[in-house]
Amino acid sequence: MGRAPCCDKANVKKGPWSPEEDAKLKEYIEKYGTGGNWIALPQKAGLRRCGKSCRLRWLNYLRPNIKHGEFSDEEDRIICNLFTNIGSRWSIIAAQLPGRTDNDIKNYWNTKLKKKLMGLNRLPSQIKSHSGTFSSLLHLQASLSSSSPSSYRGSNNSTAYYAQTRSFSSALEPISFSPSLLSRSSTNAASVLHQVHQERFVGRAMQHNYQVKDNILMFGGEASCSSSDGSCSNQISQCRDREYEYNYNFFNGGEGHQKIMLPDGLNGWRSEKQNGNGIWEDQAPLDYGLEEIKQLISSTSSCNNFLFDENKTEEKAMMYY
DNA sequence: AAAAATGGCAACCGCGTCGAC
DNA sequence: AGTCGACGCGGTTGCCATTTT
Known part of the structure; x- marks a missing residue:
């Protein structure tokens, strides 16, 4: 018996995010926040995406102050x-x-x-x-x-x-490390x-x-x-x-x-x-x-x-x- | 110019951990 | 104390762009 999937794989979209999806996710999170529940978020935001996928997209690409481009010395x-x-x-x-x-x-x-x-x-x-x-x-x-x-x-x-x-x-x-970073054993x-x-x-x-x-x-x-x-x-x-x-x-x-x-x-x-x-x-x-x-x-x-x-x-x- | 190889990056997957119950 | 769902992390994959042959 394997691990239960985090979402209905058959009904979620995979692959690259479209600008429309990005906009939906961004708008929803800016309005309501994540609510501490990524799994439920896509449904609420009207997205056919896995919660994990939404989280990743937000953290790696959509959230404010993300720095892209060259790394400095x-x-x-x-x-x-x-x-x-x-x-x-x-x-x-x-x-x-x-x-x-x-x-x-x-x-x-x-x-x-x-x-x-x-x-x-x-x-x-x-x-x-x-x-x-x-x-x-x-x-x-x-x-x-x-x-x-x-x-x-x-x-x-x-x-x-x-x-x-x-x-x-x-x-x-x-x-230096923030306490939150050190909290996980x-x-x-x-x-x-x-x-x-x-x-x-x-x-x-x-x-x-x-x-x-x-x-x-x-x-x-x-x-x-x-x-x-x-x-x-x-x-x-x-x-x-x-x-x-x-x-x-x-x-x-x-x-x-x-x-x-x-x-x-x-x-x-x-x-x-x-x-x-x-x-x-x-x-x-x-x-x-x-x-x-x-x-x-x-x-x-x-x-x-x-x-x-x-x-x-x-x-x-x-x-x- | 076309095919093949390589590079770069976004996204996915599986697992460990945490916390609520 | 045990179970289970969710989160977060690191490794891996897949796709597109660029470079090389």
């Missing part, structure tokens, strides 16, 4: 920063961008912003760039890392790393943000083999490779691990940390180093897949090692405690 920055912190909580992200809808932001992310990031995927080489939203973030990141306490340098202590991650994250602009951004910090390094470090060799933090070492040809069978795991390399290096920037080992998918390990001008040069092609975008953000926009489904990783992290 500032909006890009906020989206990336929040995405890094809380993942695809589009409604929460939208709440930080007046006039933007969650759907808008989601589409923008999926169609443009993600690709924009992919264009900047040659990290940390991108640090040499001196303009644009994301390179600014990289500069921020680089400058913060270089000014971080020296006591963390070279440490293979995950707690130290964790503390440093926290201090770094807190250096980014504060994010499942999407409690406050707890998400709080636990994200706790989960970030410690949880992941415990999920992955890692070791420090010559000031290079290495994850997923030989022990994790099981295939006969020596290549790791778990490519995704390797890809995920890349973020640690970057972040570790950023946080430990300075003398003695001039190279970085990157697990490079099927190609095995690769390295990068800084040239005499302090510019990062990679020494092998670096191709990222779509699934790696989040890691890229994690290592570029705010250094928050947060990726994939944070609910799931949260659970994992809590299990380790």
